[in-house]
Amino acid sequence: MVETTNLLEALNQPVGMDSSDPPFYETYKALFDKAAIEESRPTKREQVMFASSLEECEPPLIDLSQLDESRDCKSEIARASREWGFFQVVNHGISREILERMRREQVKVFRQPFEKKINEVKFLNFSSGSYRWGTPAATCLKQLSWSEAFHVPLADISGSDGCGSLSSTMEQFAGTVSDLANKLAEILAEDLGHKSDYFKENCLANTCYLRMNRYPPCPMFPNSNVFGLMPHTDSDFLTILYQDDVGGLQLVRDGQWFAVKPNPDALIVNIGDLFQAWSNGVYKSVEHRVVTNPRVERFSSAYFLCPFHDTVIKSCGQPPVYRNFSFREYRQQVQDDVQKLGQKVGLPRFLL
Numbered sequence: 439m440v441e442t443t444n445l446l447e448a449l450n451q452p453v454g455m456d457s458s459d460p461p462f463y464e465t466y467k468a469l470f471d472k473a474a475i476e477e478s479r480p481t482k483r484e485q486v487m488f489a490s491s492l493e494e495c496e497p498p499l500i501d502l503s504q505l506d507e508s509r510d511c512k513s514e515i516a517r518a519s520r521e522w523g524f525f526q527v528v529n530h531g532i533s534r535e536i537l538e539r540m541r542r543e544q545v546k547v548f549r550q551p552f553e554k555k556i557n558e559v560k561f562l563n564f565s566s567g568s569y570r571w572g573t574p575a576a577t578c579l580k581q582l583s584w585s586e587a588f589h590v591p592l593a594d595i596s597g598s599d600g601c602g603s604l605s606s607t608m609e610q611f612a613g614t615v616s617d618l619a620n621k622l623a624e625i626l627a628e629d630l631g632h633k634s635d636y637f638k639e640n641c642l643a644n645t646c647y648l649r650m651n652r653y654p655p656c657p658m659f660p661n662s663n664v665f666g667l668m669p670h671t672d673s674d675f676l677t678i679l680y681q682d683d684v685g686g687l688q689l690v691r692d693g694q695w696f697a698v699k700p701n702p703d704a705l706i707v708n709i710g711d712l713f714q715a716w717s718n719g720v721y722k723s724v725e726h727r728v729v730t731n732p733r734v735e736r737f738s739s740a741y742f743l744c745p746f747h748d749t750v751i752k753s754c755g756q757p758p759v760y761r762n763f764s765f766r767e768y769r770q771q772v773q774d775d776v777q778k779l780g781q782k783v784g785l786p787r788f789l790l
């Protein structure tokens with residue numbers, strides 16, 4: 439029999455939401471009300487721009503089984519990073535078993551009641567602030583991300599001695615993905631004529647981050663201006679993304695938004711801000727976003743290849759486009775901007 443309190447709670451939830459969902463609507467009600475008054479309904483053009491019915495694209499698909507023998511494969515990686523800022527990899531060496539285990543553990547942790555997730559970070563020994571949802575500093579609806587995430591510094595889980603199946607699965611997943619990330623970064627450095635061990639020396643397993651994303655269905659506002667994850671670039675060297683088959687990721691190409699067609703066999707790789715700065719603008723950190731789905735929840739996990747906080751990012755071309763900055767300084771600037779403006783400014787802050 440259903441307990442009366444649970445039933446009452448269920449009746450108070452907006453349609454389509456369950457007790458594991460963060461209270462988006464209640465928390466951001468002022469933004470929804472403001473949008474209703476100021477912006478009224480999104481125009482037809484805006485609906486097309488935001489909706490998941492955009493034209494689809496397939497970033498270059500690169501088969502890594504030839505990586506060690508083939509120069510072509512390396513050139514394809516460099517070309518995609520210059521022209522798209524995005525590519526997909528198959529035969530990447532991350533076993534299906536690890537990917538599936540990672541997804542199972544991720545689903546399990548997000549399925550817990552919201553109140554429990556707020557406290558879960560303590561049980562898991564993750565830094566406070568690792569569990570994030572919505573956009574606390576959003577000033578308008580367009581800055582709201584209708585998603586929740588565990589954004590975890592890998593230093594928090596390294597040597598977790600298998601304490602808890604989530605931590606040990608994350609550690610295994612990160613361990614294999616980090617080899618791939620470092621290999622891709624070295625290939626990109628080599629293509630620019632740098633034969634250094636820069637990434638091996640500056641990006642260690644525990645300087646990187648793992649972000650588990652969950653996008654709850656957003657039934658109340660179909661075709662609204664609400665994103666699953668607002669438009670952004672990543673603040674790292676490169677990102678490796680493992681997504682499910684729901685779709686929703688979109689990227690900018692030639693000034694237009696395109697929906698990325700999910701490929702169940704591929705991982706998605708995208709260039710981040712640090713690589714754009716390091717390569718002096720050769721490799722592109724491209725804006726991307728996730729749109730909401732009215733009915734289906736979506737999961738993704740992103741591995742961010744990051745250096746030590748003290749590592750200084752120097753543009754390797756002449757004349758340099760960006761001033762030198764440490765990763766610490768970059769993160770701090772992003773955080774300050776998100777806090778003050780509700781959104782990230784990113785690399786334009788560091789232009790010379």
Ligand SMILES: C=C1C[C@]23C[C@@]1(O)CC[C@H]2[C@@]12CC[C@H](O)[C@@](C)(C(=O)O1)[C@H]2[C@@H]3C(=O)O
Nearest residue numbers: 573649668669670671672673776780781782
């Ligand atoms: C509100 C925000 C948090 C975020 C920067 C942003 O303006 C939009 C996206 C978020 C994101 C996603 C990728 C990375 O995890 C991140 C560090 C980044 O560069 O953009 C986060 C930012 C964050 O969590 O601070």
Ligand SMILES: O=C(O)CCC(=O)C(=O)O
Nearest residue numbers: 649651681687728738740
């Ligand atoms: O979920 C996705 O497809 C993208 C996630 C993303 O962009 C991020 O975590 O930075």
Ligand SMILES: [Fe+2]
Nearest residue numbers: 670671672726
């Ligand atoms: Fe991203």
